[in-house]
Amino acid sequence: MSFATLTRSITGPATADFPVVSDQQAGARVHLKDLVLGFDGVPAAEVSLDVEPGEIVVLLGPSGCGKSTILRALAGLLTPMSGVATVDGRQVTGNDAHCAMVFQEDALFPWRTALKNVQFPLQLHGAGRRESRAAASAYLDQVGLGAYLDHLPARLSGGMRQRVQLARTLACEPKVMLMDEPFGALDAQTRLDMQQLLISVWERTKMTIMFVTHDVDEALLLADKVVLLTHRPATVAEVIEIDRPRDPQAQFEEAYQRRRQMILEFLGHAPMAAAA
Numbered sequence: 570m571s572f573a574t575l576t577r578s579i580t581g582p583a584t585a586d587f588p589v590v591s592d593q594q595a596g597a598r599v600h601l602k603d604l605v606l607g608f609d610g611v612p613a614a615e616v617s618l619d620v621e622p623g624e625i626v627v628l629l630g631p632s633g634c635g636k637s638t639i640l641r642a643l644a645g646l647l648t649p650m651s652g653v654a655t656v657d658g659r660q661v662t663g664n665d666a667h668c669a670m671v672f673q674e675d676a677l678f679p680w681r682t683a684l685k686n687v688q689f690p691l692q693l694h695g696a697g698r699r700e701s702r703a704a705a706s707a708y709l710d711q712v713g714l715g716a717y718l719d720h721l722p723a724r725l726s727g728g729m730r731q732r733v734q735l736a737r738t739l740a741c742e743p744k745v746m747l748m749d750e751p752f753g754a755l756d757a758q759t760r761l762d763m764q765q766l767l768i769s770v771w772e773r774t775k776m777t778i779m780f781v782t783h784d785v786d787e788a789l790l791l792a793d794k795v796v797l798l799t800h801r802p803a804t805v806a807e808v809i810e811i812d813r814p815r816d817p818q819a820q821f822e823e824a825y826q827r828r829r830q831m832i833l834e835f836l837g838h839a840p841m842a843a844a845a
């Protein structure tokens with residue numbers, strides 16, 4: 570998307586307190602077909618998976634099974650051994666402009682203020698100083714950091730730094746946001762706040778989100794689909810579809826508890842991938 574469209578989307582009429590998002594920005598379809606990823610010729614993941622535009626798909630699986638590797642391949646950071654990954658029908662090769670990654674450890678520039686961190690991708694795409702400043706400050710406002718524009722990352726809490734990272738990722742206007750345990754290092758309350766913030770961002774943008782977590786409740790709160798993966802090399806063992814809207818009381822119901830228990834048991838006894 571051009572920066573002109575971006576600024577239109579920020580300054581146009583908003584439905585709530587969030588910038589209007591153009592159709593172009595809505596989520597992309599992700600298609601993984603017999604995708605084999607690995608290191609030094611040894612497979613770490615062998616997956617086929619379809620993600621509809623605007624879905625939140627959560628990857629759950631035992632430690633080291635290959636979850637991050639799948640996200641890294643979609644971000645263009647890893648070349649597949651075989652198979653294909655496409656985003657809206659286009660094969661992912663190298664750094665795909667439609668996909669942006671959010672890591673657990675914030676990857677902010679420590680010498681740049683919150684505002685300048687978010688301005689960075691905008692300027693990289695050719696926006697001028699004034700335009701990028703206005704856009705970045707709008708994004709930071711949306712993640713609740715309007716009063717912290719001039720703070721360096723060192724002066725922000727872990728949760729606030731993750732908000733800056735989220736704002737910076739949103740400024741890239743990705744069609745697919747790849748989130749690798751983004752809230753794993755946060756305290757419980759901040760994590761809940763970030764989950765709610767993510768849901769509100771997603772409701773407004775309808776981005777496709779692929780999210781890795783070890784937290785089953787986080788998965789059940791966020792996901793349209795929970796994808797259960799086997800031990801390395803990760804293969805898809807099961808895809809669990811979860812209805813929306815989410816009832817906040819649902820977690821106290823028996824059906825929720827049964828599903829949660831089933832997933833916990835799966836993770837405790839996750840199968841090995843079938844021999845090829």
Ligand SMILES: Nc1ncnc2c1ncn2[C@@H]1O[C@H](COP(=O)(O)OP(=O)(O)OP(=O)(O)O)[C@@H](O)[C@H]1O
Pocket residue numbers: 608613630631632633634635636637638639801
């Ligand atoms: N750069 C690398 N070089 C070699 N092996 C790697 C590399 N990165 C990851 N691996 C290996 O690939 C496998 C999958 O790693 P990956 O980080 O994708 O797992 P994960 O499911 O995300 O793990 P966790 O849940 O513990 O974060 C692991 O066995 C890991 O040791």
